[in-house]
Amino acid sequence: MDLTNNSIENILVEFFKSTDFEKIAKIQSLWSGYGEIARYRFTSPKLVQKFGIRQFIVKHISPPRQVCHPRGWSTSVSHQRKVDSYQVEVNFYKTFAERCDDQCLVPSFIGEHRFIENGNPCQLILMSDLDDQGFPIRATNLTVQQTKLCLRWLAHFHAKFIHSSSDHKHNGLWEVGSYWHLATRLEEWQAMPSSQLKESATNIDKALNNCKYKTIIHGDAKVANFCFTPDFTDVAAVDFQYVGSGTGVKDLIYLLGSCLSETDCKNNFTLLVNDYFDCLTYALGLYQPKLTANLVVKEWQGLVDLAWADFERFLVGWAPDHKKRNQFSQMITSRALASI
Template structure:
């Protein structure tokens, strides 16, 4: 570990020394790593270091190595740093505290609270009702907390699949009807009346659970930005359920999300209008992500009958 990086951590945490522990994960396309640091002489027994190092040549799993892709990733880490330094949440939508963040040329460091120590030490690859509900509750509280808030310093339109940032994937699409409608779908989502800040990458892997699975915290805010809350909801549901589960369970899970939204929304918000609009946006948000997948990885497991069914519904609506 470079001396200046070590100094940043020690100073931020009031520690006397540190030990580099286990690597938690390598960042997408080889853009660095996330590691756990053990501290001595600090109130924090350990912290998590997100160490971004922009490679000379990226290794994208899907083969999308372009200047545009690189620029988007650089911006995503700048956005995440800005998020952690300038926005805060509450216990109902828990995120790790940011202890320090700094750029060093082509490297960026973000020092974060270790959520494992805070009691969120469980990760899930499959979920039961209580975990799904915990994540939907987190999203509902997050969306109400930032309802009407301008995404200053963040992505103007959040999510990593936003159409404007993905022209290469649109060009590669093999679905001419959806390709032609992509701009209209994007416009409908962007022009909704009730806007919030969306997490932008709210997949199951980005949630950390308490031991019982009833409490949850979220990480990874590279694509946080403005937009309709349904974008997070559809992406989360699609990340943890297969097509048969979606067909059977989505209506009830949406009801649960909106019940949590209603409980947490401020009194001056016209909740009936909000719910009506966002329920209408659900199919557009789902189809918007389906559009991205068709161009990015046509054989992806999420391209299923349920997604195709919703896409047909949207295309039919656009023709009316």
């Protein structure tokens, strides 16, 4: 049935069997106007004790009737990808989030609810609030040392969920993790001008997808999706809409391109890539002692440039004037193409 404008509060009252909560603030709108994320808090000690948290996040997914994409990609393919991504996120929180420890911390799943609002299918996702758990700081760029924090998180996350390609079960996640992978971005590929990168896109995609050692990758590991302690000594991550199977270096290159200036990338790329693999080796020893870490590292090291070129391919079609398409990015892409 259709619900009133007060539907979210009504649903939460039913979910918690209580009215002892309040909305603190809207945090942000979802991409392309697909809803909002808001912060709530419990107003009774009983609920705080029951759920073990004082504050919680409500992600309200409400697809608009008229989609307005910031870069004009308002197609049925784009819409379905976003709708699917929210269910993938729920599946991750339900099945995988509880396996993440303090070295790759994520929000705790509280619950979900589907409903009809103004004739549209909508969804609520409830999770713990990382701000209240000691991670209130967000950043738009990072120092090299701060970047290493995120690399440590990625390495532990990847090591936690690594598997060989022969024993992988997707369990409701994307078959190929990352929001830019080729099979879901054919419109953007078609928009590319003729080039060696366009012609090589399929081969790059196959090399990344056919690697022996796969893990669950975050899929959107940009700096905005990491939450830091005030002293930048620890980090957690959010936003698991594009989590799925793949090589961990897809997250690695996407993070570095999102948080560092072109100069910092140029001067520290090799250093940071090596730091990631050092962390990965340690984390594999911690979580996967029966696995030969050197074999994983050797395979993934050979995919770093290809992963970078794969994202560059997406940008060329999606936003050719994007600031990430700098000389350093094109240099890595050229190096990848020369290796094919």
